[in-house]
Amino acid sequence: MTQTLFSTVRLGDITLRNRIAMAPMTRNRSPDGVPTDLNALYYGQRATAGLIITEGTTPDAGGRGYIDIPGLYSAAQVAGWRKVAEAVHAKGGRIVAQVMHTGRISHPDFLDGGSPVAPSAVAAAGDIITKAGPKPMPVPRALDAAEIPAVIATYGRAATLAIEAGLDGVEIHGANGYLPSQFLSTNANLRTDEWGGSVENRARFLLGAVAAAVAAIGPGRVGVRVNPGSTFNDVADTDPEATLTHLATALSGQGLAYLHLVGGAYSYDAAGIARRLFDGPLILNGGYDAARAEADIAGGRADVIAFGVPFLANPDLPTRLRTGTALNAPDPKTFYGGDAHGYTDYPTLAIAAE
Numbered sequence: 001m002t003q004t005l006f007s008t009v010r011l012g013d014i015t016l017r018n019r020i021a022m023a024p025m026t027r028n029r030s031p032d033g034v035p036t037d038l039n040a041l042y043y044g045q046r047a048t049a050g051l052i053i054t055e056g057t058t059p060d061a062g063g064r065g066y067i068d069i070p071g072l073y074s075a076a077q078v079a080g081w082r083k084v085a086e087a088v089h090a091k092g093g094r095i096v097a098q099v100m101h102t103g104r105i106s107h108p109d110f111l112d113g114g115s116p117v118a119p120s121a122v123a124a125a126g127d128i129i130t131k132a133g134p135k136p137m138p139v140p141r142a143l144d145a146a147e148i149p150a151v152i153a154t155y156g157r158a159a160t161l162a163i164e165a166g167l168d169g170v171e172i173h174g175a176n177g178y179l180p181s182q183f184l185s186t187n188a189n190l191r192t193d194e195w196g197g198s199v200e201n202r203a204r205f206l207l208g209a210v211a212a213a214v215a216a217i218g219p220g221r222v223g224v225r226v227n228p229g230s231t232f233n234d235v236a237d238t239d240p241e242a243t244l245t246h247l248a249t250a251l252s253g254q255g256l257a258y259l260h261l262v263g264g265a266y267s268y269d270a271a272g273i274a275r276r277l278f279d280g281p282l283i284l285n286g287g288y289d290a291a292r293a294e295a296d297i298a299g300g301r302a303d304v305i306a307f308g309v310p311f312l313a314n315p316d317l318p319t320r321l322r323t324g325t326a327l328n329a330p331d332p333k334t335f336y337g338g339d340a341h342g343y344t345d346y347p348t349l350a351i352a353a354e
């Protein structure tokens with residue numbers, strides 16, 4: 001039977017009412033790393049998505065890399081996430097937390113003066129926005145091999161806390177140049193031990209983080225986001241196709257909730273490789289409109305389509321996609337930080353019709 005964007009789908013243990021996901025988007029509106037009532041309102045407004053993937057959420061104090069991003073390592077954060085989960089579930093939605101350790105994409109200003117950690121002592125090019133303005137990205141401290149299992153374990157703890165907070169699962173952020181992606185990359189990971197060198201070694205950190213989450217909450221509540229070959233945050237991979245081939249193969253056979261490919265230009269057929277080699281549900285993302293999304297679902301290229309910016313600016317995006325209604329224009333000035341403006345005040349169709 002041909003599927004449509006509005007048919008239900010199972011991602012592991014999570015059943016979605018449609019195949020539209022809200023892509024993870026950092027919004028920098030959780031002071032002290034604790035989700036607020038405003039955050040709960042924002043996610044609740046978008047609960048008609050089949051699945052909400054939250055903004056990147058750090059599993060550990062050492063993983064903070066941006067202003068006012070949320071965490072999942074303290075009781076206060078669990079209480080904050082509980083409000084978010086309740087707001088989404090009250091409207092019949094489903095929500096997983098994206099677990100994001102930023103690694104070298106950070107600054108001592110976020111880490112009580114400490115150094116960011118990374119596979120190797122290689123700084124990312126460019127600036128990081130701190131509360132005092134842009135500052136050059138610092139040279140990170142290379143993790144000692146003996147420390148790595150404890151960092152990986154924070155992913156398992158975050159998964160446990162996500163379920164404790166009433167969330168439906170977690171997405172392990174293995175993309176966009178953050179810590180697991182730094183391990184995967186050939187320019188940020190210069191290690192010669194079992195965590196660097198071959199693709200098997202470079203993938204060990206991400207696969208370990210996934211395994212930690214799976215051990216904590218079961219495979220059917222764990223998804224993984226990747227984009228080998230992306231140069232976002234100054235990572236590089238000399239053979240991204242081999243990396244995705246290895247990851248998609250290694251992540252198969254476990255009953256994971258899903259594999260999620262970040263949108264963007266790939267130098268190889270990433271979506272095709274992921275579809276062919278990964279045996280679970282696949283989420284595709286990046287610049288989708290209704291027609292392309294319907295075509296990729298009907299054609300079996302993906303099981304779910306994730307929308308980022310369109311969902312940020314349209315709390316009722318599924319209704320608009322179904323009815324072919326025009327979309328609100330996003331306001332990039334309010335993407336990263338601020339208050340309710342540009343966050344919870346985008347109009348829905350009902351309001352727009354008044």
Ligand SMILES: Cc1cc2nc3c(=O)[nH]c(=O)nc-3n(C[C@H](O)[C@H](O)[C@H](O)COP(=O)(O)O)c2cc1C
Pocket residue numbers: 023024025026027055056098100173175176225262263285286287288306307308309310335336
């Ligand atoms: C404001 C903003 C914040 C983002 N934060 C994250 C993030 O925390 N984690 C992540 O994996 N991707 C993040 N992304 C990327 C989006 O998930 C998505 O891949 C991108 O917006 C492309 O999809 P789209 O064309 O549907 O917007 C962010 C994008 C935007 C616009």
